Amino acid sequence: MADHSRTSATQHPYYPTSLALPGYDPANAMSQGRALATFFIPMTVIVGAAWLWARRVKVGTLGGGLSSWERFLVMWYVMCSALHIFFEGYYVTHAGTMHSSPDAFSILWREYALADSRYLLTPHPDPFVFSVELFTVLFVGPACALAAYLTGRRHPGRYVVQAGIATAHLCGVTSYFGTAMVESWEDGSAGWYGRWCRPEKVFVWGYLVGLNLPWLIVSLAVLWGAWRGVIENARVGGEVRTKRE
Numbered sequence: 001m002a003d004h005s006r007t008s009a010t011q012h013p014y015y016p017t018s019l020a021l022p023g024y025d026p027a028n029a030m031s032q033g034r035a036l037a038t039f040f041i042p043m044t045v046i047v048g049a050a051w052l053w054a055r056r057v058k059v060g061t062l063g064g065g066l067s068s069w070e071r072f073l074v075m076w077y078v079m080c081s082a083l084h085i086f087f088e089g090y091y092v093t094h095a096g097t098m099h100s101s102p103d104a105f106s107i108l109w110r111e112y113a114l115a116d117s118r119y120l121l122t123p124h125p126d127p128f129v130f131s132v133e134l135f136t137v138l139f140v141g142p143a144c145a146l147a148a149y150l151t152g153r154r155h156p157g158r159y160v161v162q163a164g165i166a167t168a169h170l171c172g173v174t175s176y177f178g179t180a181m182v183e184s185w186e187d188g189s190a191g192w193y194g195r196w197c198r199p200e201k202v203f204v205w206g207y208l209v210g211l212n213l214p215w216l217i218v219s220l221a222v223l224w225g226a227w228r229g230v231i232e233n234a235r236v237g238g239e240v241r242t243k244r245e
Contacts, residue, residue, distance in 0.1 A: 054070070
């Protein structure tokens with residue numbers, strides 16, 4: 001975890017400075033670069049394996065390959081599935097204890113908590129964050145694994161699953177940012193990001209925005225693609241029925 005100077009007596013780098021984290025030990029940390037590498041290297045391997053599978057898979061009666069967008073979606077859903085089930089699943093099963101745990105996942109969560117310390121609240125987790133993460137782990141994560149398979153096989157039902165996941169992601173991200181903004185208005189915080197995020201740009205724009213915005217952008221693109229796919233399937237199906245009649 002990055003070393004951040006502070007003058008508060010609470011002896012932790014998180015905001016608000018009054019946040020109580022009993023048992024927090026700065027020795028249970030790692031450098032910012034190492035923390036990010038610990039997260040992104042395994043994710044790169046997982047996404048790379050998904051890309052290799054998507055590149056080799058053959059679909060359709062002619063045995064053609066997936067389009068670039070389809071290969072991207074396969075990688076996207078595999079990444080989301082791994083992230084939701086394992087990383088966010090760790091939060092759900094360890095909420096309230098990650099502020100003091102020496103586990104690697106706890107250290108990674110503490111790094112991200114510099115942008116949102118709600119993830120470290122103890123002894124009881126933040127109700128909103130925990131509820132969203134629990135839903136994501138139980139339903140959205142497995143749905144992403146299903147979507148990766150259906151997309152790779154061009155299953156006609158893929159659009160329904162894709163649209164459902166995109167809707168869940170959009171609701172989660174907008175609610176996530178929305179709660180931060182509402183709280184900032186209520187307590188008069190200096191920034192739109194509320195009282196839970198450190199004010200440095202790397203945490204506001206790099207962590208809070210940068211690590212969540214892709215789920216907003218990709219979800220909008222997926223919804224548009226799913227809409228077009230459903231319309232096209234309906235058109236083709238209508239033509240087939242017309243010819244049969």
